[in-house]
Amino acid sequence: MATIRDVAKHAGVSVATVSRVINETGYVHEDTRKKVETAIRELHYTPNEVARSLYKRKSRLIGLLLPDITNPFFPELARGVEDEMQENDFRIIFGNSDENANKEKEYIQTFVQNNVVGVIASTNHPDTDTYRKLGIPVVFLDRTADNRPSVYADGREGGRIAAHEMAARGSRQITVIQGPASIRTALDRYQGAVDMLSSQGIAFNVIQTTSFSFTEAGIWAKELFERYPDTDGVIASNDIVATAVLHEALRLGKKVPEDVQIIGFDDIPLSSLLTPALTTIRQPAYDMGRASAALLIQLLENENIDHRIIQMPVTFTERETTRKVEQYG
Amino acid sequence: MATIRDVAKHAGVSVATVSRVINETGYVHEDTRKKVETAIRELHYTPNEVARSLYKRKSRLIGLLLPDITNPFFPELARGVEDEMQENDFRIIFGNSDENANKEKEYIQTFVQNNVVGVIASTNHPDTDTYRKLGIPVVFLDRTADNRPSVYADGREGGRIAAHEMAARGSRQITVIQGPASIRTALDRYQGAVDMLSSQGIAFNVIQTTSFSFTEAGIWAKELFERYPDTDGVIASNDIVATAVLHEALRLGKKVPEDVQIIGFDDIPLSSLLTPALTTIRQPAYDMGRASAALLIQLLENENIDHRIIQMPVTFTERETTRKVEQYG
DNA sequence: TTGTAAGCGTTATCAG
DNA sequence: CTGATAACGCTTACAA
Numbered sequence: 262m263a264t265i266r267d268v269a270k271h272a273g274v275s276v277a278t279v280s281r282v283i284n285e286t287g288y289v290h291e292d293t294r295k296k297v298e299t300a301i302r303e304l305h306y307t308p309n310e311v312a313r314s315l316y317k318r319k320s321r322l323i324g325l326l327l328p329d330i331t332n333p334f335f336p337e338l339a340r341g342v343e344d345e346m347q348e349n350d351f352r353i354i355f356g357n358s359d360e361n362a363n364k365e366k367e368y369i370q371t372f373v374q375n376n377v378v379g380v381i382a383s384t385n386h387p388d389t390d391t392y393r394k395l396g397i398p399v400v401f402l403d404r405t406a407d408n409r410p411s412v413y414a415d416g417r418e419g420g421r422i423a424a425h426e427m428a429a430r431g432s433r434q435i436t437v438i439q440g441p442a443s444i445r446t447a448l449d450r451y452q453g454a455v456d457m458l459s460s461q462g463i464a465f466n467v468i469q470t471t472s473f474s475f476t477e478a479g480i481w482a483k484e485l486f487e488r489y490p491d492t493d494g495v496i497a498s499n500d501i502v503a504t505a506v507l508h509e510a511l512r513l514g515k516k517v518p519e520d521v522q523i524i525g526f527d528d529i530p531l532s533s534l535l536t537p538a539l540t541t542i543r544q545p546a547y548d549m550g551r552a553s554a555a556l557l558i559q560l561l562e563n564e565n566i567d568h569r570i571i572q573m574p575v576t577f578t579e580r581e582t583t584r585k586v587e588q589y590g
Numbered sequence: 591m592a593t594i595r596d597v598a599k600h601a602g603v604s605v606a607t608v609s610r611v612i613n614e615t616g617y618v619h620e621d622t623r624k625k626v627e628t629a630i631r632e633l634h635y636t637p638n639e640v641a642r643s644l645y646k647r648k649s650r651l652i653g654l655l656l657p658d659i660t661n662p663f664f665p666e667l668a669r670g671v672e673d674e675m676q677e678n679d680f681r682i683i684f685g686n687s688d689e690n691a692n693k694e695k696e697y698i699q700t701f702v703q704n705n706v707v708g709v710i711a712s713t714n715h716p717d718t719d720t721y722r723k724l725g726i727p728v729v730f731l732d733r734t735a736d737n738r739p740s741v742y743a744d745g746r747e748g749g750r751i752a753a754h755e756m757a758a759r760g761s762r763q764i765t766v767i768q769g770p771a772s773i774r775t776a777l778d779r780y781q782g783a784v785d786m787l788s789s790q791g792i793a794f795n796v797i798q799t800t801s802f803s804f805t806e807a808g809i810w811a812k813e814l815f816e817r818y819p820d821t822d823g824v825i826a827s828n829d830i831v832a833t834a835v836l837h838e839a840l841r842l843g844k845k846v847p848e849d850v851q852i853i854g855f856d857d858i859p860l861s862s863l864l865t866p867a868l869t870t871i872r873q874p875a876y877d878m879g880r881a882s883a884a885l886l887i888q889l890l891e892n893e894n895i896d897h898r899i900i901q902m903p904v905t906f907t908e909r910e911t912t913r914k915v916e917q918y919g
Numbered sequence: 920t921t922g923t924a925a926g927c928g929t930t931a932t933c934a935g
Numbered sequence: 936c937t938g939a940t941a942a943c944g945c946t947t948a949c950a951a
Contacts, residue, residue, distance in 0.1 A: 262702070264944055275921065275923075276944090276946090277924095277946080278921060286946090287921095293921080307703055308945075309644075309705070309943090310705075310945095312644055312943075313946075314640045315638075315927045315945075316926075316927045318927070320704075330659065330672075331666060331669050336660050337660060339659055340659055343684070343686055347685070352685070354684075355684040370636060371639070374639040376639075475863070501860075507865065508865050512865070531662075531804070536837050536840040593929090594929065603937075605929080606930085607937060609929070616931090617936050618936070639929095640927090641929040641930090644928080644929075644945085645931085
């Protein structure tokens with residue numbers, strides 16, 4: 262790799278001058294600029310970001326920490342972040358935390374060691390020193406914490422909507438699937454659903470799950486219909502579980518939505534391709550990712566901006582696993 | 591952030607000594623080591639990877655370039671790469687190329703600018719200077735090129751298997767979905783299927799698609815049944831398209847697999863949760879990711895290893911969108 | 920308008 | 936066993 266020295270020598274100028282033309286800083290004569298530019302071209306020179314980063318104590322790198330890219334909700338988030346960052350010439354160091362506090366801490370640490378200028382994190386522990394003492398801007402994505410910068414959707418409201426719509430469509434033997442207790446968003450959804458159901462005086466059962474994994478989703482679906490065979494409505498903690506429930510219901514010969522209605526959460530891309538297509542509470546994942554990146558970039562330019570907490574809308578996305586409301590509402 | 595100087599001062603030694611204890615290189619007296627270690631702990635010191643990287647001209651970073659993390663096949667790959675890398679203390683800079691040569695080149699360039707020690711890339715243009723002149727090890731993932739290090743599955747064989755199994759199960763009005771012409775793996779699958787069908791003297795139709803996107807998949811599925819309504823067997827270019835085809839077939843009132851059989855490709859996590867569950871040609875994505883990372887790490891340690899091309903098995907994964915072979919075979 | 924040189928935080932060489 | 940110090944490739948005062 263050619264260095265700035267090589268370019269300087271090749272162009273017959275000093276490194277300072279080369280630096281000036283690269284960064285468009287300070288005066289440089291048109292002719293020398295030309296010389297330098299040809300030298301750069303001829304040597305295929307590109308600046309070493311590491312050296313830059315060392316001197317300026319900041320890079321063009323940001324850290325992105327997500328629970329598990331294998332859960333289809335997160336790639337959407339990631340893609341949004343990446344697209345926005347890419348357009349602003351930032352690159353991403355990426356890690357999966359598996360919702361594990363230790364892995365999370367490790368990653369954040371290496372992010373810092375690599376001089377990232379900011380981090381976007383989807384974490385259940387935003388209130389730890391890991392983030393508090395980070396010294397660089399952090400945006401919490403899909404999660405939130407007191408007054409810290411964050412982009413998230415209102416899971417509680419989503420849960421409420423799901424419960425309300427399901428009740429409006431006539432289900433009275435509802436089973437709510439409670440996601441992993443350690444995951445904040447899962448808890449919110451659950452709480453929202455429970456609140457709504459309670460306030461409407463509708464009884465319900467609960468199935469507790471401990472992960473969002475594809476392989477285990479089927480197990481819980483089975484458990485659900487074994488323990489509560491009369492279930493005529495399922496509020497799932499996300500679309501993966503909802504898909505498993507749908508699969509199991511169909512396998513048991515139940516008609517969906519006639520015998521049992523199902524509402525998921527997230528609206529992952531495959532949901533609309535299921536048969537019947539999944540009714541769900543949509544989170545605008547891609548936009549959330551983009552928004553979080555945009556927010557981080559703002560924070561990078563100006564630490565003190567007003568609008569640091571962005572709540573995205575959660576929308577009832579009616580498809581085919583729920584009945585038409587006219588029939589019942 | 592504390593620097594090595596701070597630690598040295600705090601411990602009353604020179605920076606050289608601190609460096610020695612950090613890197614466990616050279617002699618250092620037990621007592622001084624202790625002093626240094628406490629200093630490190632008290633100051634919460636962690637080495638600046640950027641400075642290290644600058645001096646050593648190599649980092650603990652690798653670049654990962656994937657077409658689109660939003661396609662459920664790639665997160666599996668990415669996860670495999672990440673887990674293996676993480677266990678070996680490497681971090682990942684990540685980018686989506688969208689199969690776009692320009693974006694790809696840009697990303698690779700910034701990878702290099704950030705001193706990555708190696709790259710893992712899923713690209714359709716492995717034979718360009720971008721990779722040839724990179725100067726650091728590259729492993730091609732899910733793609734391959736002459737004799738360059740790579741980890742991939744035999745798409746052609748997969749296509750053959752799909753065609754063979756479908757024919758063995760009685761379909762005679764087969765439509766093959768040809769994926770984007772620019773994507774090598776899609777082409778291989780298609781070729782394999784066509785070869786097999788031709789050699790068996792079975793006529794078939796072709797639907798050409800131009801992307802793997804969820805939103806467009808539905809369009810092609812519609813087109814398929816409009817143009818070839820008598821289709822009784824579909825060999826799809828991947829599971830996303832297969833899912834869309836299944837969805838459309840069901841919507842049209844066709845029975846699957848009785849009226850039309852469907853075989854996908856990849857075996858993404860959701861495939862087994864569809865109803866009927868999708869029969870597909872499985873690629874061991876996660877393992878491929880891990881293998882590519884392991885290979886890259888080997889290459890990093892020793893440029894000249896023998897086994898640089900790893901072909902992973904492709905397996906016919908029989909589920910419910912194909913008929914039982916006994917009935918027809 | 921341009922060049923010199925210090926400094927970013929490390930590692931490694933070479934004396935001591 | 937330990938300490939100075941040059942070097943990694945860049946940016947930025949400061950001088951010229």
